[in-house]
Amino acid sequence: NAGVMQNPRHLVRRRGQEARLRCSPMKGHSHVYWYRQLPEEGLKFMVYLQKENIIDESGMPKERFSAEFPKEGPSILRIQQVVRGDSAAYFCASSPGVQAKRSGYTFGSGTRLTVV
Amino acid sequence: DQQVKQNSPSLSVQEGRISILNCDYTNSMFDYFLWYKKYPAEGPTFLISISSIKDKNEDGRFTVFLNKSAKHLSLHIVPSQPGDSAVYFCAASEGETSGSRLTFGEGTQLTVNP
Numbered sequence: 001n002a003g004v005m006q007n008p009r010h011l012v013r014r015r016g017q018e019a020r021l022r023c024s025p026m027k028g029h030s031h032v033y034w035y036r037q038l039p040e041e042g043l044k045f046m047v048y049l050q051k052e053n054i055i056d057e058s059g060m061p062k063e064r065f066s067a068e069f070p071k072e073g074p075s076i077l078r079i080q081q082v083v084r085g086d087s088a089a090y091f092c093a094s095s096p097g098v099q100a101k102r103s104g105y106t107f108g109s110g111t112r113l114t115v116v
Numbered sequence: 117d118q119q120v121k122q123n124s125p126s127l128s129v130q131e132g133r134i135s136i137l138n139c140d141y142t143n144s145m146f147d148y149f150l151w152y153k154k155y156p157a158e159g160p161t162f163l164i165s166i167s168s169i170k171d172k173n174e175d176g177r178f179t180v181f182l183n184k185s186a187k188h189l190s191l192h193i194v195p196s197q198p199g200d201s202a203v204y205f206c207a208a209s210e211g212e213t214s215g216s217r218l219t220f221g222e223g224t225q226l227t228v229n230p
Contacts, residue, residue: 004159033216042120042205042220043160056217091159095216104150104162105216 004029004094004108005074012114013082021077021111025094032075033105034067037089049075082115089113119143120208122221130229135193137224139206142187146208150218151180151191154203163204164191196228 005024013019025032030051035043045059049069060067064082069075079086089112093105121140129135139149147168152160166173166180166189173180179192193200206221 031216033218035218035220040222042122042222043207043218045217045219048217059217093159102148102165102167104152104165105218107152107159107161109157109159 004092004106006090006092006108006111008111009109010112010114012116014116015083016081019079019082019086019113019115021079021090021092021113022074023077023092023094023108024074025092026106029094029096029106031095031097032069033093033095034075034077035091035093037091037110039088043091046077079113082113084115087113087115118222119146120206120219120221122204122206122224124224125222126225126227128227128229129196131198132195135191135196135200135226135228137191137193137204137206137226139189139191139221140187141189141208143208143210143219144187145210146219148209149180149182149189150207150209151178152205152207152220153200154205154223160205193226196226198228198230201226201228 032049034046037043047060047067048056064080066078089110091110093107095105119142150165151163154160164175164178166182182189203223203225205223207218
């Protein structure tokens with residue numbers, strides 16, 4: 001039962017370093033979404049990608065953050081020059097298509113990023 | 117601009133009783149509403165959804181009610197079980213032009229006491 005795989009589960013970075021978060025969607029899913037959960041808050045949408053395309057990045061901070069979903073390999077969320085405020089749980093979800101709203105996405109277990 | 121709000125951060129009920137989790141929204145363009153359950157250190161798990169053209173959807177112990185005029189929905193769990201103890205998130209989807217982006221509420225921590 002290969003669900004949505006995220007790695008690493010925990011990531012510690014010093015301020016100014018780069019963080020790379022990986023997400024492998026469920027088999028057969030070509031749509032990937034990234035969400036961020038700050039402490040004591042709900043999940044906030046960041047970006048929606050299909051293979052080799054960014055469909056909606058309206059939730060991505062304008063600077064330091066980027067995402068990709070290449071033809072081969074996992075989706076990557078990249079945070080450059082991390083700051084303490086980037087500390088959060090980052091969740092990836094996948095779906096077979098836009099009908100996710102009816103049946104729900106499948107979420108991974110998340111990557112907990114701590115910036116020290 | 118919090119378009120989906122869950123005003124109760126926590127709820128405690130006795131095993132076997134009904135749990136009612138509430139959610140309010142402001143965006144009349146939302147066309148689907150979903151409920152997710154989340155355990156600590158895990159990702160959210162989809163529970164149940166409802167289209168904006170319906171007023172009720174039922175799946176086993178879980179029923180979601182939608183009151184469009186009040187922009188309010190609720191999740192009923194009956195009977196509640198200790199394993200239902202988790203954080204419950206209400207989420208809403210806006211429509212095809214926004215892809216499948218979901219807007220989440222802040223969550224309600226449900227505790228079911230044996």
